[in-house]
Amino acid sequence: MKFFCLAGPFIWSLACASLSPSPSTTGSLISTPSGTVQITKNEQCACRRLTQSFGRSVILPGQKNYTQQTVDDYWDIRAVLSPACVFVPDTADAVASALQIFSACNAQFAVRGGGHMNYPGSNNIDGGILVALSGLDSYQVHNDTIDVGPGLTWYDVYKALAPYGRAAIGGRMKTIGVPGLTLIGGFHYFNNKYGYAMDNVVSYDVVLGNGTQVVASNVSHPDLFWALKGGANNYGIVTKFTLNTFDIPQITTSIQVFNETYFPSFFEAMCHSASVDERDPIAAGMIATVAYNTTTKVASASLLGVQEGVSNPPSQFANFTKIPATQRINNVTTLSQWAETLDSPKQMFRVMFSHKTMKPDPDMLYSIYKAWKAAVDDISDVEGLYPTFVLNEITPSSLRVAQTNGVGNVWGLEPEPLMIWQFSTGWANAQDDLRVEAWARQLTEHLHSINQKKGLASEFIYMGDAGEWQDPYAGFPYENVQRMRDIRAAYDPKGIFSTLSWGGFKLGL
Numbered sequence: 001m002k003f004f005c006l007a008g009p010f011i012w013s014l015a016c017a018s019l020s021p022s023p024s025t026t027g028s029l030i031s032t033p034s035g036t037v038q039i040t041k042n043e044q045c046a047c048r049r050l051t052q053s054f055g056r057s058v059i060l061p062g063q064k065n066y067t068q069q070t071v072d073d074y075w076d077i078r079a080v081l082s083p084a085c086v087f088v089p090d091t092a093d094a095v096a097s098a099l100q101i102f103s104a105c106n107a108q109f110a111v112r113g114g115g116h117m118n119y120p121g122s123n124n125i126d127g128g129i130l131v132a133l134s135g136l137d138s139y140q141v142h143n144d145t146i147d148v149g150p151g152l153t154w155y156d157v158y159k160a161l162a163p164y165g166r167a168a169i170g171g172r173m174k175t176i177g178v179p180g181l182t183l184i185g186g187f188h189y190f191n192n193k194y195g196y197a198m199d200n201v202v203s204y205d206v207v208l209g210n211g212t213q214v215v216a217s218n219v220s221h222p223d224l225f226w227a228l229k230g231g232a233n234n235y236g237i238v239t240k241f242t243l244n245t246f247d248i249p250q251i252t253t254s255i256q257v258f259n260e261t262y263f264p265s266f267f268e269a270m271c272h273s274a275s276v277d278e279r280d281p282i283a284a285g286m287i288a289t290v291a292y293n294t295t296t297k298v299a300s301a302s303l304l305g306v307q308e309g310v311s312n313p314p315s316q317f318a319n320f321t322k323i324p325a326t327q328r329i330n331n332v333t334t335l336s337q338w339a340e341t342l343d344s345p346k347q348m349f350r351v352m353f354s355h356k357t358m359k360p361d362p363d364m365l366y367s368i369y370k371a372w373k374a375a376v377d378d379i380s381d382v383e384g385l386y387p388t389f390v391l392n393e394i395t396p397s398s399l400r401v402a403q404t405n406g407v408g409n410v411w412g413l414e415p416e417p418l419m420i421w422q423f424s425t426g427w428a429n430a431q432d433d434l435r436v437e438a439w440a441r442q443l444t445e446h447l448h449s450i451n452q453k454k455g456l457a458s459e460f461i462y463m464g465d466a467g468e469w470q471d472p473y474a475g476f477p478y479e480n481v482q483r484m485r486d487i488r489a490a491y492d493p494k495g496i497f498s499t500l501s502w503g504g505f506k507l508g509l
């Protein structure tokens with residue numbers, strides 16, 4: 001029997017534990033900067049074996065970088081948890097070894113890319129092993145593709161492509177991670193022409209639950225290739241994405257801000273934009289948000305519009321440009337320069353996302369907005385309340401890409417216009433967690449039920465904007481979910497990504 005010890009203020013007893021081969025459920029307590037949690041011998045076993053094999057790539061509580069990895073790298077304060085150890089692999093082989101160790105020790109683990117999924121357990125774990133992918137941060141630019149490691153942000157990708165005048169279809173804000181967004185769909189400004197981020201993955205390098213490494217592409221494991229296009233973290237850990245790139249050296253941007261008088265026109269312009277159905281569209285899209293200040297009672301709507309090319313003002317936002325605005329700034333720039341200005345700082349808020357989808361209907365959207373504003377006033381005593389109402393369009397042309405590219409994706413949506421209406425609610429204190437969740441959930445379900453009665457509702461749920469209580473798979477075609485489950489059974493027969501890694505949006509039984 002071997003022993004080894006590690007020093008440090010938060011080091012738990014496992015560091016000096018024996019290397020007993022048979023894991024059991026009793027364990028010990030660990031203290032971390034975020035709390036005290038129980039770890040079982042299974043996770044002790046995995047951390048010990050990882051430490052033996054990878055030494056400095058394993059970070060224990062109390063060691064330098066533990067707080068960086070378990071707190072600072074998360075967007076939402078709620079996602080901060082206390083893993084037993086953090087593993088930071090720098091090769092796909094290391095990821096493969098880790099998965100074999102997790103399986104052998106029967107140890108629970110979570111995986112983090114850019115750390116933007118916002119609810120506890122989706123990308124972090126109490127008492128288990130956090131696999132932080134920040135070390136897999138290399139990229140390689142080819143003629144019309146780029147190979148990207150899962151440790152990169154979308155800003156890293158846009159910056160890497162800028163010297164070549166090319167762009168990829170990824171996230172709209174600076175710090176969002178490549179892997180999470182790409183595995184769940186990927187709303188970008190240019191979906192209307194190029195489809196979603198998932199539609200632009202040419203191949204995935206994946207480590208399966210048993211440690212086997214496969215490449216999923218149109219010609220290699222095509223079933224897995226399809227399932228990864230929206231199938232999230234159900235199949236393996238992706239260690240490399242090969243993405244299409246496009247010749248987009250410059251973009252035109254349009255920042256427009258409207259006061260409440262013009263909200264009906266704003267919603268009308270949004271619905272019109274979602275409904276445009278051109279066979280050869282100019283790539284253009286936006287971030288559309290209404291912010292409401294419960295103290296001043298002032299609401300304002302903003303459009304951050306982006307269009308490929310140098311047409312200034314950008315032609316695709318003409319319907320917004322007709323509306324009197326309190327601010328309007330157009331600019332010609334590059335995607336990387338624009339993304340640089342759109343930071344979404346980490347650890348600012350606790351945040352609840354909740355949303356539903358509907359056919360574009362300006363009057364109903366305006367009613368939803370008014371109901372939301374009144375409901376926000378009802379919880380205005382919540383400390384640090386930061387309510388926003390967000391709209392995301394789904395254009396027919398964006399969906400036609402998957403329909404015609406010979407691969408498809410798990411969403412299986414028909415090319416019809418849709419509008420996602422989302423409440424993104426920030427607040428300050430943990431004691432309000434349940435209240436804000438109940439509030440968001442009840443309001444969202446109530447408004448959706450009105451849309452259902454009016455024949456306006458779609459059951460599509462986008463994982464990136466979903467609250468933890470929502471089920472995105474329920475909105476996919478039933479046959480797609482069955483196919484996803486069959487593929488999961490083939491590639492992960494032991495259920496490593498269902499039972500040992502259980503956080504995030506899992507496919508379920």
Ligand SMILES: Cc1cc2nc3c(=O)[nH]c(=O)nc-3n(C[C@H](O)[C@H](O)[C@H](O)COP(=O)(O)OP(=O)(O)OC[C@H]3O[C@@H](n4cnc5c(N)ncnc54)[C@H](O)[C@@H]3O)c2cc1C
Pocket residue numbers: 075110111112113114115116117118122123133150170171172173175176177178179180181182183184185186187188232233236237238239344464465503504505
């Ligand atoms: C401020 C903000 C802005 C956003 N803007 C957009 C936007 O413009 N467009 C859009 O589509 N979405 C957007 N989102 C949603 C975003 O796409 C998701 O939060 C997404 O999960 C972020 O990816 P990530 O790598 O940062 O996430 P993470 O939290 O690191 O990962 C998300 C999930 O994927 C899993 N995962 C991560 N890496 C891997 C891997 N390599 N292999 C297997 N599983 C993995 C994790 O375990 C986790 O369950 C936004 C979210 C926020 C908070």
